[in-house]
Amino acid sequence: MSYNVLIVGSGGREHAIAWKLAQSSHVREVFVAPGNAGTGVDATNVDLAQDDHAGLIQFAKNNDVGLVVVGPEAPLVAGLVDDMQAAGLRVFGPSKVAAELEGSKVFCKNLLRSADIPTADYQTFRSPDDAMRYIKDRFTEPSDPVNVVVKADGLAAGKGVIVCENRSQALDAIDRIGARKEFGAAGKEIIIEERLTGPEVSVLAITDGETILTLPAAQDHKPAGDGDTGPNTGGMGAYCPAPVLDEETLARVESGILVPVVHAMKRSRRPFKGVLYAGLMLTPAGPKVLEFNVRLGDPECQPLLMRLKTDLAEVMQATIDGRLGELDGLEFDERPSICVVMASEGYPGEYEKGHPIKGIADADAMENVKVFHAGTKMVDGNVVNAGGRVLGVTAMGDTISAAKLQAYKAVAKIRWQGAWCRKDISDKALVSVSAT
Structure with missing residues (x-):
């Protein structure tokens, strides 16, 4: 049917x-x-x-x-x-009620703590004054190193997380989120948590509340600039699989993070069906949860689905019916894939819209390449940029290096006024491979 x-x-x-x-x-x-x-x-x-x-x-x-x-x-x-x-x-x-796992970072952190799932130590505040007092009581000098992360509780399009290295930065972050309401209603509560160290990795799974099908690990690139510099964005590119996460560690993530979260959600009468996305930090003490999302990541989705060979409609229907356990797992192309995000000039700040984009068809015609649109629309028969992140140029190759080369060859065919991208998407994978 x-x-x-x-x-x-x-x-x-x-x-x-x-x-x-x-x-x-x-x-x-x-x-x-x-x-x-x-x-x-x-x-x-x-x-x-x-x-x-x-x-x-x-x-x-x-x-x-x-x-x-x-x-x-x-x-x-x-x-x-x-x-x-x-x-x-x-x-x-x-x-x-299940989506509150992403909709409220306070809810998420409290659930992780109650389920004894590894995550950063944290404090929550309803008032920016209380949050500032917490920082001032612990750090007396403006230049004191603090190494904390200040987060808005609610949805902020991936931008309500501010990494702080000294007292002044922490106080400014609290002011931006809680007093100036830079992220709107998302700042009604504030989280201050310890800053974890280590490589970040995304582990996504599809679950019907009983069975969990884990997808290959992916690695996103949040900062705007090469070498992970500059302000955070919604994601400037991703690649899959991520060699930094070996099979043994992935098994620990499944048993110590994904399974307990699904059980905790069921116990709290919020049974979870859909995509469970764990943003993790691989710390010296093991993987710890940075955040949970409740949908496919963007741009992780693009390289993941580029590799998926199983019929996605069948998987989604089985999830709805609680029949994931009847499926024979998921099949993926063995070749790695890379997505390079092309963005508008000025992103993640203010940017101009409406510039005609050339070369998409030429890039799409390349072997093992697919150009996924994000911030685009049609105007008078032309594709124009209509958002900050505009295109996700995605390619597969026999190796990560080959996939990267093909993706950037495709990027080179596409142009519009002010277009830019990071040049180092997937280089972390090459470092991981050489270190093993």
Whole structure:
């Protein structure tokens, strides 16, 4: 039996999901709401906002939609899955109460502590004055090294996390989050936690609340500049697999982090179904949780789905039905893949929109290359930049070096005014390989 699919969202993750689901023998047509210029080619865009719950539900009912996939975190936290399920639709993604694992860092940290899951020590504050007093009581001089991370509690598009090296930076971070409300309502509570050291890695898993299917580890690149310098972004590139995470450590992550979290969510009457994304720091004391997300990461999703050979529609339907245990695992292409994000000039700060983009078709025509759109739209027949992160140029190769070379060859074919990218995506993997 075939059916139509509706994907909610407009970023690179949603383009990758649409591209992969369109390959399923079960899927007739893929709709994306609201989508971007790329999903308009690989699927059919629908002019509905991701917060228009009633409109999305009505569209799904009118168009024989047998699977809805909610891509971004905001509609998950807002309860779109619950509303769609109440309307009798089949939806892949966690419920509103389960999505609080990402929607509230305070909730997440408290759950990790109660389940004895390794994470950084932390304190939470409802008042910026109390948070400032905490820092001032412990560090008396402006230049005192503090090595803490100050976080906004709620969703902040990946930007509400400020790493601080001295007292002045910590106080300024608290002021930005709690007093100036730079991240809006996300700053209603503040977390101050110890700064962990070690390589970061992302481990994503699909779970139906009983069975956990772990995906190959990926490594994101959050800072804007080469060598992990500059301000944090939503992610400037990723590669998969990440050799820094060996099989033994991955097994520790599954048994000591993923399984306990799924059990803890069930005990707290928030059973989790969907994608569980663990952002980890590989510390000298072992892997520790930095954060949990409740959806596919962007840009980790792009190299992961580029390698996935199993029918994604079947996996999502099995998750909805609680049948993941019946599947014979997941199959991935053995070749590594790399995604290089091309961004607008000025990102992650202010940037100009509306510049025509050239060369996407030339890059897409290359062997083992797929250009996933994120911040794009069609204007007068031209693809233009419409966001900070604009494209995710993704490539596979027999080795990480070969995949990197192919990805950057594709990047070189694409141009628009102010386009830029990091030049060192996946170099961490080469260091990891040479160190083993």
